[in-house]
Amino acid sequence: MILCRAKPLIVAVTPVRSDEPKSDAVERLLDHVAALPFEIAALLADRGFYAGASIERLDAAASVALPVIRGGKQMAEKLDTTISYWTEYVMYEGSERELRFPLAVCVSYQQGNRGKHGLLVRAYVACDLADRTPKEVEALYQKRSAIETAFRTMREARARTSTTDPTVRLLFVLVSFLLRNLWLIVRWGVLATPRRGGRALPAWFRFEVFREWIDHVLDDTLDRKWEAPTNGVGIPATYSQLDAG
Numbered sequence: 001m002i003l004c005r006a007k008p009l010i011v012a013v014t015p016v017r018s019d020e021p022k023s024d025a026v027e028r029l030l031d032h033v034a035a036l037p038f039e040i041a042a043l044l045a046d047r048g049f050y051a052g053a054s055i056e057r058l059d060a061a062a063s064v065a066l067p068v069i070r071g072g073k074q075m076a077e078k079l080d081t082t083i084s085y086w087t088e089y090v091m092y093e094g095s096e097r098e099l100r101f102p103l104a105v106c107v108s109y110q111q112g113n114r115g116k117h118g119l120l121v122r123a124y125v126a127c128d129l130a131d132r133t134p135k136e137v138e139a140l141y142q143k144r145s146a147i148e149t150a151f152r153t154m155r156e157a158r159a160r161t162s163t164t165d166p167t168v169r170l171l172f173v174l175v176s177f178l179l180r181n182l183w184l185i186v187r188w189g190v191l192a193t194p195r196r197g198g199r200a201l202p203a204w205f206r207f208e209v210f211r212e213w214i215d216h217v218l219d220d221t222l223d224r225k226w227e228a229p230t231n232g233v234g235i236p237a238t239y240s241q242l243d244a245g
Contacts, residue, residue, distance in 0.1 A: 002033075007184055008150040010177040011036060015170055023053035030061050042129070044144040052091055052099045055125055059101070063128040065141040068103070079121045083107055084134040089125075102126045104134035153207050154180050183210040 002011050012032035016025045026049065033040065040062040049058065050069045058064045068075065068089075078087055089103040104126040110116045126137045158176040161168060187210075192199035218224065 002038075007188060008146045009181050009184060010150070010154075013170075013174060013177065015166065021053060022049055022051065023057050026054050026057045030057070034061075042140060044141055044147070046144075050125070052097050055091075055099065055101060055127070059127040064125055065104075065129065065137055066125040067141065068123045068125060075123070078103060078105060079123060081105060081107060081121065082119060086126075086130070086134060089123075102130060104129070104132075104137040106134045106138040108135075108138075150180060156207065157211055179211070179214065180207065183207050186210070 002009050012029050014025050014028045016022065042063040042065060043058050043061065045058060045064065045066045047067050047069055050066060055064065055066065070079070074090070074093070078089065084107045085105055087103050087105060088100055091099040104124045106122050106124070108120050110118060110120050122138065124137050124141055129137050132140070154176045157179045159172040161172060163169065187201055187205050188199060191202045191205055
């Protein structure tokens, strides 16, 4: 997914088999993106890619922000702090796979958010982001929330099926992503009102409204008719005699 000026668009999707490394999937996706006419400013990946091979492949393509998986004595020591700071983390230390990368440790106050108080300590793999503060790295990664929103709306448009055929299921996902991309383009490129500081998006043009439009067009194009089985009896004759009294 590409996130450009708060407009998340799906530009590449790849299936991942259960028996293949995620780094192979990363390789395929980055090959697709490399063919597109723009440069990558940063890669924002989720914890599922917190592995040495994936981090190395992502780092070779662009700057990387990726939350760590907590675990181990070394990580616990890094997170035992009351201030944000930069440090280095060594993954697979002492082995042939040893990997060193910059670690941005961010400390914030929960201030009663979700009923929680006290310090909240997070850490991020932060390759080629040394010109930023740890808090700026965290702010960069939080832009990924727009990507999570995109996945939620995609699920609203995804066709439901009982088939276990992965090809069919992937096809339905691709169609739903294309519908969401089209909605974003129409909303911003066609309906949004130009103004100083950025276009004003139409609040009324929700994804739900766009889907209803698509349904109406399909009804007309496919000449769809809705049928339902009747009870074969209808309204009893006694109901035709009105009681005036």
